[in-house]
Amino acid sequence: MQEREFQNMFTFYPDFEAATLKIPMSGSTSDGEEPAASSAVRKQIIGFAKFRTRAAAQEARNILTGRKVDAEKNCILKAEMAKKNLHTKRGLASNGAGVASSAGFPASSSVPNGFAIPLTRSVNSNDQNPPCNTLYVGNLPMNTAEEELRGLFTQALGYKRLCFRPKPNAGPICFVEFEDVAYATQAMRELDGHPISSSTNGGIRLSFSKNPLGVRQATPTNTTSLNMMGSLPVLGGSYPLNLAALKAASHTPPPSASSLFGSSLGSRHAPGLDHSLGLEPTSAAIH
DNA sequence: AGCACA
Secondary structure (H helix, E strand, O other): OHHHHHOOOOOOOOOEEEEEEEEOOOOOOOOOOOOOOOOOOOOOOEEEEEEOOOHHHHHHHHOOOOOOOEOOOEEOOOOEEEOOOOOEEEEEEEEOOOOOOOOOOOOOOOOOOOOEEEEOOOOOOOOOOOOOOOEEEEOOOOOOHHHHHHHHHHOOOEEEEEEEEEEOOOOEEEEEOOOOHHHHHHHHHHHHOOOOOOOOOOOOOEOOOOOOOOOOOOOOOOOOOOEEOOOOOOOOOOOOOHHHHHHHHHHHHHHHHHHHHHHHHOOOOOOOHHHHHHOOOOOHOOO
């Protein structure tokens, strides 16, 4: 990941100030010193992001941690509060290794308001059900709080409702309904594996529900008008949609930032095609 | 692993 990409993750966050990446040296850079001495050396990129307030940093951490940053490489984010504040120069990121009177905002307290993000790997394989507008939330510990789940999913774009029911002797089961399959798919991509406070054995597991919330089990007698959601025909196994909507969503702002930060900013518009027109990114950004 | 409600 490039530093600029990293910084772009935050550009839609109101109180974001600066971010920088610490990329481990690629071995042969002049200094004959090989890091074999300290076993603590990790070949892992670490990023720091600074916010105007500590609360903002904590909120961003809560939103970002567990998020998937690279689906292909199965990279998820681990975000935690940094031990020290990031030094900044005029709002731009820098590795102020020295003293630099931490300009920008008076950190009047010594409490850090940035957080660190190590990039780590994880695995994921779910969804054996045909795509639909409802996600099944799995791997919920017994003491899972409904409110925490609701707090998580209400931030996802296209969220409609959540159905949570405790089970007598096991973890609760939970379903989340979205406006349509595209939103459900996007939420699954972004939130699958997301840890919650009660998580012990990994984060939540998301998959398409066997049957969509609120839709009665299909009775095979009436073959004609039985599409599961709205007017969308369900094609066997593949995503029936609507790449247009997803594409629009991922253009402005970038997918990860858009859905979740979008709510923080109060802009929960559906990413319709009307949005994509004026905001098409330059070819340099995408292609 | 883990699928309820109408």
